[in-house]
Amino acid sequence: MKKILATLVALSLPAVALADEHRGFYIQGDVGHTSVKGKIYDESKAAKSFSPRLSAGYDFGDFRVAADYTHYKSHKESGRISDSTTYNAKAKFQSVGVSAIYDFDLNSPVKPYVGARVGLNHVSFDTKEYGSSNSIEHYETRKTKTGLGVMTGIGYDINQNITLDAGYRYNYWGKFDDVKVHSHEVSAGVRVKF
Numbered sequence: 471m472k473k474i475l476a477t478l479v480a481l482s483l484p485a486v487a488l489a490d491e492h493r494g495f496y497i498q499g500d501v502g503h504t505s506v507k508g509k510i511y512d513e514s515k516a517a518k519s520f521s522p523r524l525s526a527g528y529d530f531g532d533f534r535v536a537a538d539y540t541h542y543k544s545h546k547e548s549g550r551i552s553d554s555t556t557y558n559a560k561a562k563f564q565s566v567g568v569s570a571i572y573d574f575d576l577n578s579p580v581k582p583y584v585g586a587r588v589g590l591n592h593v594s595f596d597t598k599e600y601g602s603s604n605s606i607e608h609y610e611t612r613k614t615k616t617g618l619g620v621m622t623g624i625g626y627d628i629n630q631n632i633t634l635d636a637g638y639r640y641n642y643w644g645k646f647d648d649v650k651v652h653s654h655e656v657s658a659g660v661r662v663k664f
Contacts, residue, residue: 493528495527495664496527496534496536496662496664497526497662498524498536498659499659501520501521502520502639502656503520503655503657504518504655505517505518506518506545506561506563508649508652517543517545519542521543522541523539532573534569534570535569535570535571537569538567539565540564540566541564542562554601554602555600557600559596559597559598560596560597561594564591565592567619568588571584572584573625579626580627581626586618586619587620587639587641589619589641589643590614590617591641591643593613593614593615593651595611596609596610597610617644621637622637624637631662631663632662633661634659635658636657637656637657637658638656639655640652641653
């Protein structure tokens, strides 16, 4: 009987650990304002836009791991390269990543956090150049690169399952055809734990 009892206790320990109110799977939705920066024709350019993000992860208590997808609004611009040449350009940005986040427990509903992110970043550039002799040159670039990022912010626990989140993210997207791309993002959202 003691062996059966000991076996049942041993088997129930993982279930007790998983039932901890501070642990569990979660989803998070954020909306943000992002500035994606790069150089086009040796000029620094910034595409500023609304950027929704969806994350899903697991909260281990003071440490979280999450996968996310962020979609950025397309950026269009026109300009003059020289007296005889103009251009129309369109850029699209998308990112999928994995983050590791540490929450500082202050024994209050407010929890500051810091984190790091590895992302797969997809960029597409479509550019048409118009010359003085009615010539048109079309350039397309579609590439996916691995990038790194950091984040910081503050969570506010409404209850043990719902947290309001406000934060800042910096992501280095990589180098796309001699164009270094990086972004700054300020966002707010809601995290729901199951």
